[in-house]
Amino acid sequence: MAVVLGPNRYGKAETRVVRVTRDGDVHRIKDVNVSVALSGAMDAVHLTGDNSAVLPTDSQKNTVFAFAKEHGIAAIEDFGLLLARHFTRSQAAVAHARVEIHEYGWERITGGHSFARTGAEVRTALVHSDGEGGAESVVSGLADLVVLNSTGSEFHGFARDAYTTLEPTRDRVLATAVTARWRHRGTDADWDDSYRGAREDLLLAFAETRSLSLQQTLYQMGRRVLEAQAGLCEVRLSLPNKHHFLVDLKPFGLDNDNEVYFAADRPYGLIEGAVLADDAPPAPSAWE
Numbered sequence: 001m002a003v004v005l006g007p008n009r010y011g012k013a014e015t016r017v018v019r020v021t022r023d024g025d026v027h028r029i030k031d032v033n034v035s036v037a038l039s040g041a042m043d044a045v046h047l048t049g050d051n052s053a054v055l056p057t058d059s060q061k062n063t064v065f066a067f068a069k070e071h072g073i074a075a076i077e078d079f080g081l082l083l084a085r086h087f088t089r090s091q092a093a094v095a096h097a098r099v100e101i102h103e104y105g106w107e108r109i110t111g112g113h114s115f116a117r118t119g120a121e122v123r124t125a126l127v128h129s130d131g132e133g134g135a136e137s138v139v140s141g142l143a144d145l146v147v148l149n150s151t152g153s154e155f156h157g158f159a160r161d162a163y164t165t166l167e168p169t170r171d172r173v174l175a176t177a178v179t180a181r182w183r184h185r186g187t188d189a190d191w192d193d194s195y196r197g198a199r200e201d202l203l204l205a206f207a208e209t210r211s212l213s214l215q216q217t218l219y220q221m222g223r224r225v226l227e228a229q230a231g232l233c234e235v236r237l238s239l240p241n242k243h244h245f246l247v248d249l250k251p252f253g254l255d256n257d258n259e260v261y262f263a264a265d266r267p268y269g270l271i272e273g274a275v276l277a278d279d280a281p282p283a284p285s286a287w288e
């Protein structure tokens, strides 16, 4: 029996790039997930380990970031064609390039630089009852409401130790997937109205807080809900800090003035906390 090499392809999958375009105070964001797969004359690398035809997947990732800066990202179809043609034209061994791009949609919250991701959030409810006349509680909420501020966020003045390498920043992208739950004082609210109100308060507080940390933003979000919604007495928030790292484009002769980000999915900071009305009756089991 003879063994032969069958079809193969290789490339960098799921490069997560966020491109911010600044038109004065009005920003636009393009958030995409780019997967490149190249194929062609790749027998040698598989059969003998000769890498001379192999453009590293790391270079492919860099190309995605550099092209996002140089060309911007118009329609994802355009960006896909640009990349695919680049790899087939510039690499003699590459006969075929497959570029798959998924785009995540964002809509404006308010102002020029605050966005909510379209589509994915879930509305939640948790009810306990010991029967009519007995103890009852209602906790409402939402999960996976993804929001992003493309400016208006700082993080500096933090504690340092021997392992601290983080640079302080006065302008960063702040993004999180909000999981929020709020406890009602009673059991006969207009639930839909209350949900719409609380959701709006969370979004506006996120957008309008000049953030010195996600912890500070968390408190402002809970506070705004409680101040606007008299029927609520406690808000609990869980906010993953979805880090956006500025990509170093200097090796390619490009500057990066807060325009091209690597959207990391893990690890992430996880900021959690409760905000209460000072007269909130204790009800630990309402959350169980």
Ligand SMILES: O=c1[nH]c(=O)c2[nH]c(=O)[nH]c2[nH]1
Residues within 6 Å of the ligand: 155, 166, 212, 213, 214, 215, 241, 269
């Ligand atoms: O808003 C933040 N809070 C933190 O506690 C923290 N820690 C970190 O590394 N970055 C951030 N950002």
